[in-house]
Amino acid sequence: MTNEVMTIREMCDAFDVTPRTLRFYEAKELLFPIREGQKRLFTKRDRARLTLILRGKKFGFALEEIRQLLDLYKEEDRGEKQLRETLAAYHVKRAEMEAQKQALIAVMTDLEDEIGFVEGQIEGLKREG
Numbered sequence: 101m102t103n104e105v106m107t108i109r110e111m112c113d114a115f116d117v118t119p120r121t122l123r124f125y126e127a128k129e130l131l132f133p134i135r136e137g138q139k140r141l142f143t144k145r146d147r148a149r150l151t152l153i154l155r156g157k158k159f160g161f162a163l164e165e166i167r168q169l170l171d172l173y174k175e176e177d178r179g180e181k182q183l184r185e186t187l188a189a190y191h192v193k194r195a196e197m198e199a200q201k202q203a204l205i206a207v208m209t210d211l212e213d214e215i216g217f218v219e220g221q222i223e224g225l226k227r228e229g
Contacts, residue, residue, distance in 0.1 A: 105134065105141040115150055125153060128174055130167055 110120050125131045126140070130153055133140040142150075149170055156166040169189060172182035 105143055106147065108133075108140050108142070111142050111147070111150070114147075115154065117150075117154070122150075125150070128163060128167070130163065160197070161189070161193065165174070165189065195201065 101197055111117070111122055112119055120224060122131065122133075122140070122142075126133060131142070131146050131149055133142045133146055135141075136189065152170060153163075153166055156169070157163075161169075169186050172185050173179050174181065
């Protein structure tokens with residue numbers, strides 16, 4: 101991806117997304133391609149933003165949360181504020197996911213107990229019958 105700009109097709113191929121996805125992110129003002137008539141040309145900045153959008157979605161961030169983090173980027177500080185805020189958001193997300201994981205483990209343990217109980221009930225019926 102060393103091209104200065106990429107077409108929508110090149111972006112789709114490079115990031116495994118659909119044109120509809122790119123247009124959606126553009127409509128939500130997360131991407132800002134150069135418009136030449138009907139043609140969209142995506143810059144290095146757009147590619148970096150799309151990488152962060154896709155990573156954020158993978159981690160379960162809402163688009164508004166992603167937008168807020170993206171909007172923190174400033175060249176003056178070489179993106180330091182954005183990086184610090186992203187790190188803080190990652191820590192919060194990890195803690196949320198850990199809590200969800202523990203809750204899921206507890207529910208799965210209860211389900212395993214219930215499966216054992218029902219299997220025992222079935223076995224009891226077979227012995228009686």
